[in-house]
Amino acid sequence: MIYTLTLNPAADLELQIDEFAFDSVSRANSSRLDCGGKGFNVSRMLNNLGVESIALGFIGGFTGQRLASELGKMNIQCQFTQIAGETRTNVTVVEAGNKRHIKVNEAGPNISPEELSNLVEQVKQNLNAGDWWVLGGSLPKGVSASFYAELITLIENAGAHAVLDTSGEALREGILAQPSLVKPNLEEAQELLGLSSEELTQTQGWTQALLAMGPKNLVVSLGKKGAMIADEHQCAEFTSPTIVEANPIGAGDSMVAGLVWRLSLGESLSQALPYGLACGAASASRQGTDLGSLEQVEQLRKQIN
Ligand SMILES: Nc1ncnc2c1ncn2[C@@H]1O[C@H](COP(=O)(O)OP(=O)(O)OP(=O)(O)O)[C@@H](O)[C@H]1O
Numbered sequence: 001m002i003y004t005l006t007l008n009p010a011a012d013l014e015l016q017i018d019e020f021a022f023d024s025v026s027r028a029n030s031s032r033l034d035c036g037g038k039g040f041n042v043s044r045m046l047n048n049l050g051v052e053s054i055a056l057g058f059i060g061g062f063t064g065q066r067l068a069s070e071l072g073k074m075n076i077q078c079q080f081t082q083i084a085g086e087t088r089t090n091v092t093v094v095e096a097g098n099k100r101h102i103k104v105n106e107a108g109p110n111i112s113p114e115e116l117s118n119l120v121e122q123v124k125q126n127l128n129a130g131d132w133w134v135l136g137g138s139l140p141k142g143v144s145a146s147f148y149a150e151l152i153t154l155i156e157n158a159g160a161h162a163v164l165d166t167s168g169e170a171l172r173e174g175i176l177a178q179p180s181l182v183k184p185n186l187e188e189a190q191e192l193l194g195l196s197s198e199e200l201t202q203t204q205g206w207t208q209a210l211l212a213m214g215p216k217n218l219v220v221s222l223g224k225k226g227a228m229i230a231d232e233h234q235c236a237e238f239t240s241p242t243i244v245e246a247n248p249i250g251a252g253d254s255m256v257a258g259l260v261w262r263l264s265l266g267e268s269l270s271q272a273l274p275y276g277l278a279c280g281a282a283s284a285s286r287q288g289t290d291l292g293s294l295e296q297v298e299q300l301r302k303q304i305n
């Protein structure tokens with residue numbers, strides 16, 4: 001089974017406007033609301049691929065109920081931990097022609113110690129050897145930066161596989177706990193290594209330096225350029241298939257879904273990566289955080305050698 005954990009889910013609100021204008025009122029030409037947060041996006045993408053998953057996470061208030069109901073309508077299995085606070089709404093404003101966007105993420109609700117221990121209990125009840133756990137997104141207030149590291153230790157000690165997709169201190173502490181896979185984007189990788197983009201291009205073997213921090217496998221996503229993979233035996237760069245980009249938000253989560261899907265079938269990282277690239281590209285071609293379809297993924301997969 002594949003589990004996804006979203007500690008800080010979000011309703012993703014996208015507003016389409018003609019042009020950015022400051023200090024005046026802009027009118028939206030259209031808007032859409034998607035059920036987001038990195039782990040939930042992974043479950044939604046897996047669902048599009050016809051792959052079962054169980055989505056766990058904190059859910060609260062009216063927005064939380066709305067997300068729960070949307071995931072339920074998609075027939076995604078869910079085991080939520082109810083909280084007193086309100087699930088956040090993240091807003092993206094996109095200019096016509098998808099030229100530019102501004103994305104603002106709320107910090108999210110406060111999590112009480114009791115709510116946190118309810119969630120840990122829920123995780124423990126589901127731990128089984130051989131399963132895959134995707135831990136995705138930022139930490140809400142009240143959850144310490146070491147929390148993912150603690151969960152990774154629990155999951156890996158149970159013989160299951162933890163996949164980490166987060167940023168900042170939670171990522172730094174998380175990779176030290178040796179997850180099976182970590183998927184930073186280039187900016188997050190640079191931050192981990194403390195390098196500027198110029199320094200990174202001049203540095204040989206930086207993927208090995210990241211691996212030395214703890215993760216067993218590494219995928220660094222490079223946006224439309226593709227991705228790099230590294231494990232103890234190899235380091236290779238792969239190119240993404242070409243698409244007309246609509247909105248790349250959620251492409252990283254789709255890539256994680258594609259990777260975990262194939263890894264859970266027993267494929268190697270280099271066999272799984274083309275599916276990750278195809279899933280990322282498929283979702284980047286969609287509006288909002290709408291995610292790619294299986295048909296699109298199969299078509300795009302054929303473009304990758
Ligand atoms: N414009 C694009 N064209 C083709 N493939 C893309 C494009 N944008 C993203 N992808 C694919 O999706 C993958 C993940 O994208 P990206 O590196 O932007 O992830 P991310 O920064 O983690 O995204 P997010 O956090 O918004 O989900 C890339 O490695 C690439 O394979």
Ligand SMILES: O=P(O)(O)OC[C@@]1(O)O[C@H](CO)[C@@H](O)[C@@H]1O
Pocket residue numbers: 008010012035036037038041090105136137138139167249250251252253289
């Ligand atoms: O604030 P976080 O948790 O880092 O990221 C949350 C988020 O930006 O990630 C997803 C795209 O990857 C969106 O659905 C969501 O709004």
